[in-house]
Amino acid sequence: MTGERRLGRPRSEATRTAILTAALEELDEGGYAALTIDGIARRAGCGKQTIYRWWPSKADVVLEALLERAETTIEIPDEGSLPADLAAFLQATFRQWGQRPTLVGLMAQALLDPVFATAFKEKFLFRRRAALRVVMTRAAERGEIAPGTDVELLLDVVYGVLWYRLLLDHAPLDERAGEQLAALVVRATR
Amino acid sequence: MTGERRLGRPRSEATRTAILTAALEELDEGGYAALTIDGIARRAGCGKQTIYRWWPSKADVVLEALLERAETTIEIPDEGSLPADLAAFLQATFRQWGQRPTLVGLMAQALLDPVFATAFKEKFLFRRRAALRVVMTRAAERGEIAPGTDVELLLDVVYGVLWYRLLLDHAPLDERAGEQLAALVVRATR
Amino acid sequence: MTGERRLGRPRSEATRTAILTAALEELDEGGYAALTIDGIARRAGCGKQTIYRWWPSKADVVLEALLERAETTIEIPDEGSLPADLAAFLQATFRQWGQRPTLVGLMAQALLDPVFATAFKEKFLFRRRAALRVVMTRAAERGEIAPGTDVELLLDVVYGVLWYRLLLDHAPLDERAGEQLAALVVRATR
Amino acid sequence: MTGERRLGRPRSEATRTAILTAALEELDEGGYAALTIDGIARRAGCGKQTIYRWWPSKADVVLEALLERAETTIEIPDEGSLPADLAAFLQATFRQWGQRPTLVGLMAQALLDPVFATAFKEKFLFRRRAALRVVMTRAAERGEIAPGTDVELLLDVVYGVLWYRLLLDHAPLDERAGEQLAALVVRATR
DNA sequence: ATCTAACCGAGACGGTACGTCGTGTCTTAGC
DNA sequence: GCTAAGACACGACGTACCGTCTCGGTTAGAT
Numbered sequence: 001m002t003g004e005r006r007l008g009r010p011r012s013e014a015t016r017t018a019i020l021t022a023a024l025e026e027l028d029e030g031g032y033a034a035l036t037i038d039g040i041a042r043r044a045g046c047g048k049q050t051i052y053r054w055w056p057s058k059a060d061v062v063l064e065a066l067l068e069r070a071e072t073t074i075e076i077p078d079e080g081s082l083p084a085d086l087a088a089f090l091q092a093t094f095r096q097w098g099q100r101p102t103l104v105g106l107m108a109q110a111l112l113d114p115v116f117a118t119a120f121k122e123k124f125l126f127r128r129r130a131a132l133r134v135v136m137t138r139a140a141e142r143g144e145i146a147p148g149t150d151v152e153l154l155l156d157v158v159y160g161v162l163w164y165r166l167l168l169d170h171a172p173l174d175e176r177a178g179e180q181l182a183a184l185v186v187r188a189t190r
Numbered sequence: 191m192t193g194e195r196r197l198g199r200p201r202s203e204a205t206r207t208a209i210l211t212a213a214l215e216e217l218d219e220g221g222y223a224a225l226t227i228d229g230i231a232r233r234a235g236c237g238k239q240t241i242y243r244w245w246p247s248k249a250d251v252v253l254e255a256l257l258e259r260a261e262t263t264i265e266i267p268d269e270g271s272l273p274a275d276l277a278a279f280l281q282a283t284f285r286q287w288g289q290r291p292t293l294v295g296l297m298a299q300a301l302l303d304p305v306f307a308t309a310f311k312e313k314f315l316f317r318r319r320a321a322l323r324v325v326m327t328r329a330a331e332r333g334e335i336a337p338g339t340d341v342e343l344l345l346d347v348v349y350g351v352l353w354y355r356l357l358l359d360h361a362p363l364d365e366r367a368g369e370q371l372a373a374l375v376v377r378a379t380r
Numbered sequence: 381m382t383g384e385r386r387l388g389r390p391r392s393e394a395t396r397t398a399i400l401t402a403a404l405e406e407l408d409e410g411g412y413a414a415l416t417i418d419g420i421a422r423r424a425g426c427g428k429q430t431i432y433r434w435w436p437s438k439a440d441v442v443l444e445a446l447l448e449r450a451e452t453t454i455e456i457p458d459e460g461s462l463p464a465d466l467a468a469f470l471q472a473t474f475r476q477w478g479q480r481p482t483l484v485g486l487m488a489q490a491l492l493d494p495v496f497a498t499a500f501k502e503k504f505l506f507r508r509r510a511a512l513r514v515v516m517t518r519a520a521e522r523g524e525i526a527p528g529t530d531v532e533l534l535l536d537v538v539y540g541v542l543w544y545r546l547l548l549d550h551a552p553l554d555e556r557a558g559e560q561l562a563a564l565v566v567r568a569t570r
Numbered sequence: 571m572t573g574e575r576r577l578g579r580p581r582s583e584a585t586r587t588a589i590l591t592a593a594l595e596e597l598d599e600g601g602y603a604a605l606t607i608d609g610i611a612r613r614a615g616c617g618k619q620t621i622y623r624w625w626p627s628k629a630d631v632v633l634e635a636l637l638e639r640a641e642t643t644i645e646i647p648d649e650g651s652l653p654a655d656l657a658a659f660l661q662a663t664f665r666q667w668g669q670r671p672t673l674v675g676l677m678a679q680a681l682l683d684p685v686f687a688t689a690f691k692e693k694f695l696f697r698r699r700a701a702l703r704v705v706m707t708r709a710a711e712r713g714e715i716a717p718g719t720d721v722e723l724l725l726d727v728v729y730g731v732l733w734y735r736l737l738l739d740h741a742p743l744d745e746r747a748g749e750q751l752a753a754l755v756v757r758a759t760r
Numbered sequence: 761a762t763c764t765a766a767c768c769g770a771g772a773c774g775g776t777a778c779g780t781c782g783t784g785t786c787t788t789a790g791c
Numbered sequence: 792g793c794t795a796a797g798a799c800a801c802g803a804c805g806t807a808c809c810g811t812c813t814c815g816g817t818t819a820g821a822t
Binding site: 578579580581582585611615616617618619620623 | 792793794795796797
């Protein structure tokens with residue numbers, strides 16, 4: 001009843017960490033396209049089997065590595081007004097993502113591999129989306145959003161612009177862009 | 191004066207067509223991730239070298255095949271008002287793209303291969319963007335868009351939402367979605 | 381003390397045998413010039429990498445296959461007189477080699493590839509040469525060879541004629557030829 | 571009736587020479603194994619077709635180039651005695667061939683390609699053999715060769731040793747070697 | 761104190777696709 | 792009809808990774 005106590009030698013935490021670290025290093029050096037399981041195993045000093053035992057694909061390794069790397073917690077601003085909250089949220093997000101080409105690699109993998117796509121959405125995309133939805137919901141409760149407004153569409157607008165710029169790299173993803181987008185969204189809620 | 195008279199045996203138009211056709215067939219059968227140069231060559235009944243001679247990567251083959259397939263011409267509606275034009279443009283686009291997972295594969299390739307990314311943007315993405323810009327510009331000339339509005343950001347909003355839904359597949363890309371997005375953009379221009 | 385305990389999955393003896401067998405079959409069917417690594421791998425049901433892992437070139441595969449096939453042991457006759465020993469040795473050799481065009485293919489490869497040439501000489505040519513040298517040395521100890529005779533040159537004469545006929549195929553390599561060559565060598569030692 | 575007057579543009583002697591020269595240069599630079607039709611055509615500044623039109627294989631190109639290069643005429647010594655003639659012939663031959671690895675490449679090709687083998691024998695090997703046969707015949711007429719001696723076997727001995735050393739490169743092919751071989755042959759004729 | 765089970769590294773295995781090379785044939789325009 | 796140029800179908804090359812497998816060896820709880 002103490003839960004499932006597993007038999008045999010337990011998983012090596014040291015190896016797990018080594019693999020995630022190796023994945024991030026390989027990622028930083030050659031980009032996502034150059035990432036291979038062979039390479040990660042070589043760098044981590046482990047057998048390939050050990051990777052396959054715990055992750056279904058290399059994208060899952062990278063996803064876990066990224067989620068572990070730090071910015072797991074998504075801060076939800078609560079400054080009392082939609083414009084202020086939006087600006088804060090967007091600026092924080094743009095600042096974080098603006099210099100992270102790895103996200104692009106993960107998205108590419110998600111587009112090619114439906115199984116990973118599901119994990120990527122659940123563990124990453126939809127959580128960020130949910131955080132922004134909280135901001136919107138609070139604003140709606142404060143009466144800042146016109147009734148009948150499709151909040152989900154607004155979320156799509158925000159993350160759509162964010163990803164579109166991230167993927168095409170044709171326009172900056174800086175704090176000023178965050179402000180402008182926030183202003184546009186506010187205008188659209190009236 | 192007949193221009194550049196080329197030496198040697200001229201390029202075989204029949205083979206070129208066979209390759210593009212084979213690429214589209216392979217694409218339809220197995221999806222972009224399963225596409226291989228070997229497979230295209232096998233199906234087209236040509237040598238691999240012939241493919242490598244004319245296209246730098248398989249994504250370029252696919253891109254040319256798609257551009258050739260039909261919807262090369264982008265219709266720019268001109269019905270006299272921004273709401274009407276936008277709704278028409280978006281509905282047409284959503285109708286076209288909604289059933290085209292190949293675009294997703296091309297985007298994935300663009301994310302992994304910077305050289306192809308450039309071609310993809312030039313020959314596909316930016317042309318569509320330019321078409322929408324025409325719609326916006328006409329509206330601005332009619333005074334339908336508030337001065338100081340960042341038109342480029344509006345374009346990002348439209349195509350951002352479009353691509354975001356295409357990539358995540360979490361919300362429909364139908365004509366109703368087009369209407370809603372058009373309404374939102376119109377609201378944002380006031 | 382048990383010697384070198386190897387890490388990792390051990391080499392598959394079954395695969396090794398399958399490769400050597402496949403090589404001999406391909407050889408028998410199409411001759412040496414038509415031999416390919418692809419073909420051997422296909423017939424052996426193994427990956428090409430497995431062949432490249434263990435042999436530096438296809439000639440080395442063939443060499444090992446031949447050495448394994450049977451006539452590894454070189455019989456050195458010892459009948460008490462040079463004429464008798466020579467006749468026995470040559471007849472045995474001519475009988476063996478006369479129907480083995482594969483040897484010609486190996487020689488061709490040795491002429492084109494210096495690395496293989498070294499292996500071919502060490503593992504094949506020089507061992508046969510050494511066997512004949514034993515016959516000559518015994519005769520010299522019995523006083524059958526005139527002092528001052530260059531034994532190495534005699535060895536060259538024997539194997540020279542043998543290979544020359546093997547390569548040019550202008551004269552038979554049968555037992556009668558063995559007798560005649562033996563008689564000539566005996567005459568040259570007086 | 572004036573014989574076969576060929577129609578059209580006549581064969582370009584300049585191109586023929588350029589091809590033979592290019593073949594020899596490629597041969598000197600990279601050895602026989604690295605020789606390719608493509609390479610010869612590139613260096614000669616001609617189309618591949620032109621080569622294929624006039625020679626059945628690259629080995630035939632090389633053979634013609636070599637035959638053209640100079641030492642076409644085989645000098646047959648006639649000094650009045652077998653020992654003297656043999657020594658002269660062998661020394662000349664060893665001097666010529668000792669530094670000619672191209673011969674080895676041609677032999678390799680002959681071993682792999684039966685069609686070329688025929689040409690190589692007819693135009694090269696057997697002519698040299700015939701020259702040596704003249705020497706032997708003259709000696710026989712002078713009574714220097716014991717009746718019943720198999721002259722063809724003697725020829726095999728001479729050219730066998732020559733080629734065997736050329737192919738294996740285990741012993742020198744110098745003038746001293748020529749003397750020793752001549753002495754051995756003379757001994758064998760008694 | 762064993763026994764058993766799951767872990768670990770190492771690395772060989774059968775595959776598949778890669779991108780390149782050389783072959784011999786063909787199809788142009790030009791001489 | 793020959794030439795240079797060069798595209799073509801073909802097929803082998805040697806390499807890189809894939810995901811699986813099979814070793815010897817390790818590390819725990821259960822017996």
